[in-house]
Amino acid sequence: MTQAQASSASSGSSGASGSRSTGGLGRLIGVGLLLAGVVLLALGAYLGPYTYATSTPGKLTVETCTVDYKHRSTSSSSSRKRTKTKWCYGTFTATDGSVKDLNAELRSDSLHQRGEVIDALKTGETSYQQDSGWVGSIAVGCAWWFGALIPLALGLLCTTTGFAFGGASDFNRSKRAMAPGLLSTVYTLIAVGIVGVALSFLVMFFV
Numbered sequence: 001m002t003q004a005q006a007s008s009a010s011s012g013s014s015g016a017s018g019s020r021s022t023g024g025l026g027r028l029i030g031v032g033l034l035l036a037g038v039v040l041l042a043l044g045a046y047l048g049p050y051t052y053a054t055s056t057p058g059k060l061t062v063e064t065c066t067v068d069y070k071h072r073s074t075s076s077s078s079s080r081k082r083t084k085t086k087w088c089y090g091t092f093t094a095t096d097g098s099v100k101d102l103n104a105e106l107r108s109d110s111l112h113q114r115g116e117v118i119d120a121l122k123t124g125e126t127s128y129q130q131d132s133g134w135v136g137s138i139a140v141g142c143a144w145w146f147g148a149l150i151p152l153a154l155g156l157l158c159t160t161t162g163f164a165f166g167g168a169s170d171f172n173r174s175k176r177a178m179a180p181g182l183l184s185t186v187y188t189l190i191a192v193g194i195v196g197v198a199l200s201f202l203v204m205f206f207v
Helices: 002-054 133-161 168-176 182-206
Strands: 056-073 080-094 100-108 117-122 128-130
Touching (some): 133 168
């Protein structure tokens, strides 16, 4: 009888220790996810509105356009997938006349004929991109911002409950530690993030 009680106590102690260990790991994962979400928010601000506001607007007069083909192996087998990127080359002239580059190149959405003029932005010393206006730049930022909601939501779940993606038992343990409404909040943030990313990409496609 005494041995059975000791065994039960030992088992309970071991289970509690394992639960604390899993909870600590989950909170560590949660902090990492929260940091990832913050990084995505910063990238959205930088790659979207900030890049547009600090770029030099102008026109690229097309000299020639080419297609760059690349092959990469898929993860499932030895098969290879071909991707293609369109590039246009020509002379970039800033709208205010401050810059003129005879050897500008940018990634294009289509192959343009020689002499066509493309709205472009000078984003760096030798880097250019097509100018999609403020709407396009905000859509880029929104795609990153909505995407950030997903790791932020999961990070909130993990840090508050210790959930460590350990399967059904880990989820049930974490569910008991959840504050009322937390799970629905997490689901809502994830759903808003997915829908927001999809809508942002649609805007970027049609702008």
